[in-house]
Amino acid sequence: MRKFGIDTDDLEIASIYQYYAKWIREGRLVVNSDWNKERRIKFTVQDPCQIIRKSYGDPVADDLRFVVKSIVGEENFIDMTPNKSNNFCCGGGGGTLQAGYHEQRREFGRIKHEQIVATDADYCITACHNCHAQVHDLSEFYEAKYHAVHLWTLMALSMGILGPNEREYLGEDLQEVNVFHPEQAEMM
Amino acid sequence: MGEAAIKLGGKKESTFMDKVKEILPDGGNLNLCLTCGACSSGCPATGLEGMDPRKFLRMAALGLDEEITSTPWVWHCTMCQRCIYVCPMKIDIPRLVYYARQSWPREERPKGLINSCDMALRNDSCSAMGASPDDFSFVVEDLLDEYREAQPEFKDMDAPIDKEGAEFFLNQNSREPVTEPDEMVPLWKILHSAGINWTYGSKGWGGENYCMFLADDEAWKNTVAMSINQAKSLGCKTYLNTE
Incomplete structure (x- = not known):
């Protein structure tokens, strides 16, 4: 917007991660990680370049981690190295998902893939759609065990409000966990 | 009498990089490269098309305009800015990539x-x-x-x-x-x-x-x-x- 001189006036431009964290801290959003106490399913998180390094920096990366730890349990979160503003791009940005050079895109993503594998996490939380599509594809292409999952899916799961038809990107281990209105599974 | 000093070139032609420098704030620091290679060693696109961020910048500095405005590498780089993040001189290579993309006729882009x-x-x-x-x-x-x-x-x-x-x-x-x-x-x-x-x-x-x-x-x-x-x-x- 600065580039084009578009006047935002008093409009604040923010990442939803900041507000998720704020709403949890204020008690407006009641999440918890009890569902994962026994299961101990491991999660890592991808810092989207656009939101973290290019826009808001480490404070929002910390907000993102606060949200993730609140919903999966601190002991079940494993960070990649390097991370936050110094994180590696997943390879799904800059238009690469639509640019047609799939072989190069996957080679670019090999570093990200190896980073995720090194955490031994079962899930990589990808709150950005480009990252989600890329990490999902990397897992399939390199035949890895990790799933790519949206942040809001896990938030709703931890709140006990995630229905059976909102679990497209959850693995089998989470299909039956905390299901809201399980009878819907047959209905739709 | 010694021989006259060798003079290089004539009037320097404006290169692609010169044009980009005019557009960017502080010229994108494009002249400040120390050639340390921190950008390339931490770039996931290093090696694709035989290219890397330092090489791309050096080629631009040398005026190899045709090469840098035709390499498909600009479509593999995601402009993630990690190269700027690790660069001691904060050189804006991604914007150079952006303008290299822009130099392609629209209908020839991906x-x-x-x-x-x-x-x-x-x-x-x-x-x-x-x-x-x-x-x-x-x-x-x-x-x-x-x-x-x-x-x-x-x-x-x-x-x-x-x-x-x-x-x-x-x-x-x-x-x-x-x-x-x-x-x-x-x-x-x-x-x-x-x-x-x-x-x-x-x-x-x-x-x-x-x-x-x-x-x-x-x-x-x-x-x-x-x-x-x-x-x-x-x-x-x-x-x-x-x-």
Whole structure:
């Protein structure tokens, strides 16, 4: 917007991660990680370049981690190295998902893939759609065990409000966990 | 008498890099490279097409304009800016890549990017999948009705479009409304549970920005302005990027 001189006036431009964290801290959003106490399913998180390094920096990366730890349990979160503003791009940005050079895109993503594998996490939380599509594809292409999952899916799961038809990107281990209105599974 | 000093060249021609320097604040620091290679050693695109960020910058500095404005490497680099982050001189290589993309005739740029940008320009949604404002509101309302009935705890849940005076304006990646609408519902439930006063916009709801990736400045400007202006015209306080 600065580039084009578009006047935002008093409009604040923010990442939803900041507000998720704020709403949890204020008690407006009641999440918890009890569902994962026994299961101990491991999660890592991808810092989207656009939101973290290019826009808001480490404070929002910390907000993102606060949200993730609140919903999966601190002991079940494993960070990649390097991370936050110094994180590696997943390879799904800059238009690469639509640019047609799939072989190069996957080679670019090999570093990200190896980073995720090194955490031994079962899930990589990808709150950005480009990252989600890329990490999902990397897992399939390199035949890895990790799933790519949206942040809001896990938030709703931890709140006990995630229905059976909102679990497209959850693995089998989470299909039956905390299901809201399980009878819907047959209905739709 | 010694021989006259050797003089190199004549009047230096303006190179691609000179032009980019004129556009960028502080010239993008493009002249300050120490050739240390920190950019390349930490770049996932290093090695693709035999290229890396340092090589790209050095080639630009040497005036090898044809090579840097024709290598498909500019479409593999994601402009993630990690090279700037690790650079001691904060050199803006990604912007050099951006202008190298722009130097390609529009019709020769990757077809997928051209199509996605053109889709976004097709109507006021600015959706890279071409969904119209009517398509969007149909999907949202239909889905909302379905969930209000099936999950009565959320019978009062709303997913408003163009709600005047809402505190938050949200954008929405097109993938959900177009191909997997149920995946939007968790977000709505979270917002409902927290009692958030929010809205989508009929104009500029599409969260993607393929015109930027295509390096089409005019189209990029139009799509961003559409979205921001819609948020402003509704009197929203905060534009929330849902990505």
